Structure formats: structure tokens, C-alpha cells
Amino acid sequence: MxxxxxxxxxxxxxxxxxxxxxxxxxxxxxxxxxxxxxxxxxxxxxxxxxxxxxxxxxxxxxxxxxxxxxxxxxxxxxxxxxxxxxxxxxxxxxxxxxxxxxxxxxxxxxxxxxxxxxxxxxxxxxxxATLPLLCSAIREGQLTLPMVEALADDLISGKYFLPFGPGGFRRWAQEQGLIEYE
CATH class of the missing domain: 3.40.50.1010 (5'-nuclease)
Structure with missing residues (x-):
């Protein structure tokens, strides 16, 4: 294939x-x-x-x-x-x-x-990168924000470097203009 x-x-x-x-x-x-x-x-x-x-x-x-x-x-x-x-x-x-x-x-x-x-x-x-893919899925309604927040926190706890700390996904994604959330 x-x-x-x-x-x-x-x-x-x-x-x-x-x-x-x-x-x-x-x-x-x-x-x-x-x-x-x-x-x-x-x-x-x-x-x-x-x-x-x-x-x-x-x-x-x-x-x-x-x-x-x-x-x-x-x-x-x-x-x-x-x-x-x-x-x-x-x-x-x-x-x-x-x-x-x-x-x-x-x-x-x-x-x-x-x-x-x-x-x-x-x-x-x-x-x-993976974070923009995840944010796109949130915008398209494929994944929920709470799910991706949990996923990001799990990755961080597993020693994966992300540009924010635990609990920081939402703020980071909003600051990057990748998601809008009230």
C-alpha cells in the first residue's frame, strides 16, 4: 500500500x-x-x-x-x-x-x-505538532477540552515536555489563538 x-x-x-x-x-x-x-x-x-x-x-x-x-x-x-x-x-x-x-x-x-x-x-x-492537532480536534468537536486537558496533564506527568505546566493547556491554547473558550 x-x-x-x-x-x-x-x-x-x-x-x-x-x-x-x-x-x-x-x-x-x-x-x-x-x-x-x-x-x-x-x-x-x-x-x-x-x-x-x-x-x-x-x-x-x-x-x-x-x-x-x-x-x-x-x-x-x-x-x-x-x-x-x-x-x-x-x-x-x-x-x-x-x-x-x-x-x-x-x-x-x-x-x-x-x-x-x-x-x-x-x-x-x-x-x-501534536498540540495543534489536538486543538484542531477541539475546534471541530471531535475531542472535548476537558479530555485534552487530561491528556496533556498525563503527558506532562510522563515527562513529556510541553510549553506549559500541569493544568496549563487551556490558557496556553487560548494565548496561542488555537481555541476559543468561555
Whole structure:
């Protein structure tokens, strides 16, 4: 199955933290009919962490998440370019694969880390993060504000960095203009 250009390519962080905190089904719900894929580099990062986080088997075994094993020259060249910019101490290879798929396949990427997001924006790669996806779902009536507030607090308690503290989602989303709420 070849993913369509509306596919979402997820980085390791969102998948790991949503799975570990019991919210992976929300990402599946948010994707709707869109294909969800990860590059082989993200799959590798998840496999390396499954011993410490057995919940990652949910991601690795999910039938709705495909693995892209691209090895064509354009992908490999893009990956190498991002690898030079991002990899330090063997880390961030997942982001390199995500960026390379966004660049070479015109997929929308889902990255929460600011540096790869900035690279994507400067290169014209379609990019979003999990918080804007969640806010969009609130605006469209797919998720409730209290549910997303609970989800955000669970992610924070699981050591996921978000740009606010516990109980701060609503205020942050309003200040960003991502939701309106009385």
C-alpha cells in the first residue's frame, strides 16, 4: 500500500509518550482516514526503547501505522543532510527520517521538537505538532477540552515536555489563538 500525499509521518516522541501514557488511540482517531507512517529510523528508535517501555509494542504492532523503508537516492541524500544537522551522540535519527520523508514525498510531518520543526518550516515541509492537532480536534468537536486537558496533564506527568505546566493547556491554547473558550 502506497500512502497518499495526505499521510502523516510521526516522530518517535509523540508516539512513545502517547503510547506509554495510554493515549495512542487518540492519535489514531485524529489521523482519521489519513495514512500514518513512520520512517525506518523511528521504528528503530522505538525498538531500542521497548525494553524500558513495553507499551511501545502497541506502536510497533499497530496495523494502522506503516513503516516506510525508503532507500531511493533522493530520500538517502535528504536523510544524510538532516543527519549532519541534527544527529548528536547517536540521537535524533528518527527526526532525520521524518524530515526526509516530508521533503521527498511531500507528506505532512508531526514533530514536537522545535529544532526539526524550524528546519521543516524553513524548507517548506508541511509540519505540525501534536498540540495543534489536538486543538484542531477541539475546534471541530471531535475531542472535548476537558479530555485534552487530561491528556496533556498525563503527558506532562510522563515527562513529556510541553510549553506549559500541569493544568496549563487551556490558557496556553487560548494565548496561542488555537481555541476559543468561555
Amino acid at each position: 502506497t500512502p497518499s500525499s495526505d499521510a502523516l509521518v510521526f516522530d518517535t516522541g509523540p508516539l512513545r509518550h502517547f503510547a506509554v501514557n495510554g493515549w495512542l488511540g487518540v492519535l489514531k482517531f485524529l489521523a482519521g482516514d489519513r495514512s500514518v507512517i513512520v520512517p525506518e529510523s523511528v521504528e528503530h528508535e522505538l525498538r531500542n526503547q521497548v525494553h524500558d517501555h513495553p507499551a511501545l509494542h502497541q506502536v510497533l504492532d499497530a496495523g494502522w501505522i506503516g513503516v516506510d523503508r525508503s532507500n531511493d537516492m533522493s530520500f538517502l541524500m535528504a536523510f544524510a543532510t538532516y543527519e549532519q544537522r541534527l544527529v548528536a551522540n547517536g540521537r535524533n535519527r528518527g527526526e532525520c527520517g521524518v524530515l526526509a520523508l516530508g521533503k521527498t514525498r511531500d507528506f505532512e510531518i508531526v514533530v514536537d521538537d522545535s529544532v526539526p520543526r524550524a528546519i521543516a518550516e524553513e524548507e517548506g515541509i508541511r509540519v505540525t
